[in-house]
Amino acid sequence: MPLSTRPRLVLVTAAAAALTLTSCTAREETPAAPSSGGGPAASASSAAPSADGCTLAKTGYPKIDPKTAVIGFSQSEKEANPFRIAETQSIRDQAAKLGIPTDKLLVTNAQSDLNRQISDIKSLLDRGAQLLIVAPLNSDGLQPALDAAKAKKVPVVTVDRKVTSAPCTDYLTFIGSNFVEQGKRAADAMVKATGGNGKVAILLGASGNNVTTDRTSGFKDELAKTPGLSVVAEQTGEFDRSKGQAVMEQLIQSHPDLTAVYAENDEMGIGAVNALKTAGKAPGKDVKVVSVDGTRNAVQLIADGSYNAVIESNPRFGQLAFDTLQKFADGQPIAPSIVITDDQYDESNAAQKVGNAY
8 A cells, every 4th residue: 465646648558558568578678668657656655764674784695786786577477467567667667767778687577487487587597687676476486586596695675476485584575565455445445335235246366475365354354344245256367357357257147136346456357347348237336346456447447437446556666676775785774574555546536646547
């Protein structure tokens, strides 16, 4: 693991879409229900190309037009999470917008299994994928798959999580948020929500990826500037709602004087809200809640008064990913990282901007 205020009156909720997609197989050859929400696509924080970026000439790869190529998309996690639902749908939507036939967009889902993602990517290559978009499960461990793509001279764009391999050598570029900045912004929102005093628990994301590491360090470093706020507990909820709820139930018992929670994604934050309500506490009031993502459910909770702030992490990578592959094919230099802009929700704008959430 940093957008327009156009509310939508009729939208398919991410929660409803999650119920539909949970029953899907790992290899999704048919289009999913639209579920990416009505908000803007991810956009680069700087449109200027890197003069010394990666080019066709540097890699020696063939010129492949994304509009006529076979595209492979490797999703890392089951689509019970609104972020993943919106992310995959964004890829499908952009492919459709470009006129890419459905049989030329190959989509797999590793179901949170690293070995399976490696196998999925190799399978996409065997099935003729000429360009790859990959949402890595972990920052480490995908090298065998990246090596297979490199051997076939297939460009790989990674989205939402960085890998520790080398850009322009093992993969083309990373497209995603500045996760350290997200953590800092979450800390600033926490200071505002608490008035700068209180005891904070952190619900950590899954281990082994830069999103968790960066969102944690950014938050703690920024929070350290406010002596009245102290982190009294850190526990992993693995980006999962039910696990976040279970962790929060334990923290309520071990830290009854807890006054704030920072969840490193909305799903864990919503789990924390459920636990607080069950314990007879008022989330958003007795215990302040700040998280990162921008899901419809979390933003609506802010509007309802049961949540305090959400730092957006925009999952709608489709347009930017395909644009990047097109620029590469056109010989333009591609920067090693393409950082996107992210919005923010709090009580001042949540009701007006809930239509942008996913």
